[in-house]
Amino acid sequence: MYIHDEFDSTLLKERVDEFRDQVRRRLSGELTEDEFKSLRLMNGVYLQLHAYMLRIAIPYGTLSSTQMRMLAHVARKYDRGYGHFTTRQNIQFNWIKLSDLPDATADLASVGVHGIQTSGNCIRNVTTDQWAGVAPGEVDDPRIWAELLRQYSTLHPEFSFLPRKFKIAVTASDHDRAAVKIHDIGLRLHRNGAGEMGFEVLVGGGLGRTPFIGKTIKPFVARRDILTYIEAILRVYNQYGRRDNIYKARIKILVHELGIDKFAREVEDEWLSIKDGALALDEAVIADIRSRFKYPAYEKLTDNPDELKQALADPTFKAWYRNSVSHHRVPGYGIVTLSLKPVGGPPGDATAEQMDAIADLADRYAFGEIRVGHEQNLCFPSVAKRDLPALWRGLDAIGVATPNVNLVSDIIACPGLDYCSLANARAIPVAQEITRRFADHDTANLIGRLHINISGCINACGHHHVGHIGILGVEKNGEEFYQVTIGGRADEGAVVGTLIGPAVPYAQVANVVEDIVEAYLDLRLRPDELFIDTVKRLGVEPFKERAYATG
Amino acid sequence: MPLVKGGQIVADRYVRILDDAPIPANGAMLVPAERFLADASELIARQAETGVIWPNNRDIDELGPYLDRLALVALVFPKFQDGRAYSQARILRERLGYRGELRATGQVLRDQFVFMLRAGFDTFEVKKEADAKVFGEVAQRYSVFYQPTGDGRSPAFRQRLQGFATRAPALRGAGR
Ligand code: SF4
Numbered sequence: 066m067y068i069h070d071e072f073d074s075t076l077l078k079e080r081v082d083e084f085r086d087q088v089r090r091r092l093s094g095e096l097t098e099d100e101f102k103s104l105r106l107m108n109g110v111y112l113q114l115h116a117y118m119l120r121i122a123i124p125y126g127t128l129s130s131t132q133m134r135m136l137a138h139v140a141r142k143y144d145r146g147y148g149h150f151t152t153r154q155n156i157q158f159n160w161i162k163l164s165d166l167p168d169a170t171a172d173l174a175s176v177g178v179h180g181i182q183t184s185g186n187c188i189r190n191v192t193t194d195q196w197a198g199v200a201p202g203e204v205d206d207p208r209i210w211a212e213l214l215r216q217y218s219t220l221h222p223e224f225s226f227l228p229r230k231f232k233i234a235v236t237a238s239d240h241d242r243a244a245v246k247i248h249d250i251g252l253r254l255h256r257n258g259a260g261e262m263g264f265e266v267l268v269g270g271g272l273g274r275t276p277f278i279g280k281t282i283k284p285f286v287a288r289r290d291i292l293t294y295i296e297a298i299l300r301v302y303n304q305y306g307r308r309d310n311i312y313k314a315r316i317k318i319l320v321h322e323l324g325i326d327k328f329a330r331e332v333e334d335e336w337l338s339i340k341d342g343a344l345a346l347d348e349a350v351i352a353d354i355r356s357r358f359k360y361p362a363y364e365k366l367t368d369n370p371d372e373l374k375q376a377l378a379d380p381t382f383k384a385w386y387r388n389s390v391s392h393h394r395v396p397g398y399g400i401v402t403l404s405l406k407p408v409g410g411p412p413g414d415a416t417a418e419q420m421d422a423i424a425d426l427a428d429r430y431a432f433g434e435i436r437v438g439h440e441q442n443l444c445f446p447s448v449a450k451r452d453l454p455a456l457w458r459g460l461d462a463i464g465v466a467t468p469n470v471n472l473v474s475d476i477i478a479c480p481g482l483d484y485c486s487l488a489n490a491r492a493i494p495v496a497q498e499i500t501r502r503f504a505d506h507d508t509a510n511l512i513g514r515l516h517i518n519i520s521g522c523i524n525a526c527g528h529h530h531v532g533h534i535g536i537l538g539v540e541k542n543g544e545e546f547y548q549v550t551i552g553g554r555a556d557e558g559a560v561v562g563t564l565i566g567p568a569v570p571y572a573q574v575a576n577v578v579e580d581i582v583e584a585y586l587d588l589r590l591r592p593d594e595l596f597i598d599t600v601k602r603l604g605v606e607p608f609k610e611r612a613y614a615t616g
Numbered sequence: 617m618p619l620v621k622g623g624q625i626v627a628d629r630y631v632r633i634l635d636d637a638p639i640p641a642n643g644a645m646l647v648p649a650e651r652f653l654a655d656a657s658e659l660i661a662r663q664a665e666t667g668v669i670w671p672n673n674r675d676i677d678e679l680g681p682y683l684d685r686l687a688l689v690a691l692v693f694p695k696f697q698d699g700r701a702y703s704q705a706r707i708l709r710e711r712l713g714y715r716g717e718l719r720a721t722g723q724v725l726r727d728q729f730v731f732m733l734r735a736g737f738d739t740f741e742v743k744k745e746a747d748a749k750v751f752g753e754v755a756q757r758y759s760v761f762y763q764p765t766g767d768g769r770s771p772a773f774r775q776r777l778q779g780f781a782t783r784a785p786a787l788r789g790a791g792r
Contacts, residue, residue, distance in 0.1 A: 070776065072760050072772040072775070072776060073760075073772075075759060075760045076758065076760040076762075076772075079757055079758050079759065079760065082757065083727075083757055087727070095746070100696075100725075103696055103697055104727055186697065186699075213773070216762040216772060216773060217762060217763055218762075219762050220730075220731075220758070220761075220762065221762075221763055222702060222730070222731040222732075222733075222734035222735045222763065222765055223699070223702040223703055223706055223731075223735055223765070224699070224702075225699065225702075225731055226696070226697055226698060226699025226702065227699060300703050300707075303699060303700060303702070303703045304700055304703050304704075308698060308700075338711055339710075339711075342710075342764070343764035343771075344763070344764055349777055350773050350774065350777070353773070353776055353777060354773070
């Protein structure tokens, strides 16, 4: 956990005071809704279809049990008893009243949680691997760098009114769980030939109307230089990014229009003039941030305890264990994913009761620490393997032990037309229907790893471009239609999926997905050839034939 | 539009000269960038102060050669949401070493005062009278800053190394 200090809490308090004043001015009519808009956005407040929505940042996806209980409290007291975890390590409350917002944000601030810069044209919540600090083979804990970036970007006086929103993600593993290639800036911590730790910096990734995979702008930036280098990128973007057309305003378009080489030269020139300034990091600063991350006191435990051996005799436990528990860097411990994708449920939602129960279980079995991943699931990063059977019973009792992590029913979906004012089509009911079709665990297991991502409009909050199967809601003559792509992926081999054919109506989507999956089962070479690998080998044609034959 | 300087509402000494109006022989004046660049050597040779209004889509480095003779640079925020002038301000102060008056003009509202002060602005043509009146109070709303900028305040990441008690004083230009 990162331990907030007086600086962090003072700033949050000052921010809440300012926001309270802004809401007061709005309520008194001193500010019009239009004037209020950019102020509320910078505090994570949207005006949605039915109500104001509050988006709360979970920096680098790390939450304490205390913070989780506060989220439950806010859900219960100010909302309708639940919250929605998003693909960007945020949580959204959908039904908050404007007049309650200052109190809700003050309650959250009391435990170091806030909605600052979860919206608006500024640097958004910095995200990372939900397994940071516990994944085997990590170069460093990427959260240290995400925290430095969080501080650097919070209320940045120069970059709070960028041409468009700006997202940064950090990974420190070979296997990228942070989707850094689809971010405005992606950072990959690694060691260079000389064994020195630094960052590969990628720029210009992003989804939306014009999807781009990020390009490497500099293969190695030393740690002392990372903030100055990012400042240089932002300064070039702030001045030259397009502001005439909202759809062309992201940095990916500037990079594309200038070309990565020219863009890189502009950044380099800028960087050379600031690299030795006050923003250069020294070891003392890095060490100070590092020292404020507290790690569990791990015990020396056996990796295969009796409790686990016995429990594995139960096929239900075994299915969950195989699916939801991953290797931890410390022997005797596991990383546990909590599926927020129950069959027939809205992806990523959790009720206040679930949040409280999860906080209690985290205290009991997981050192009080909880993570949120971009797949809209939660995670206990450190659980002693001997405690897994007991934890499983606790998770199962509250409905977050569905053994479908990374399987076909582990669907990423944005709020879509059920909540979002920009949506063309519903996303949640599509996800719910697909999970019903694949409710049988053995079938899902047979299919293997398959990520379905659904967005309710071209803004792509559900990351449909990089779903193994991507589903995008569009509007045709006032009706909901869906475009289907296949072959996308968000990891280190990130690629945008290919459209398989014309959009299909709402009632057909689940059928098309079933057809695609059946085609895959027929076409794969071996049971362990993953869906995306089959698509890569064969292209979209054979899938297209199947999907439209029956359609 | 009220002008705020040192936290107080003050009278504006500068006269704005339009593109084709004659240049007065004396008195502080403020001219658009095009006009200024066309007659720069003549203008800065005047005995009175000269200021320039610099648009936010023009390279600020072009002003470099004239900075030591300019008394005022006015940067423009055409919309609240358009933040280009924040970068121009920091470049002027931090890279080009400009020490004269740096004025924020256009959509200047209370919710930007802190950002503007930190970016190096020291005078403000405030859009709303009510905002101008509370400038001093609003400017001191924050006592913690996470980034180093040209305003010289030490960011939290450095101050932590010295302990919380050593927090820096209020913002330059914030007034009392
Ligand atoms: S993708 Fe579109 S519909 Fe879905 S949340 Fe984003 S803006 Fe709303």
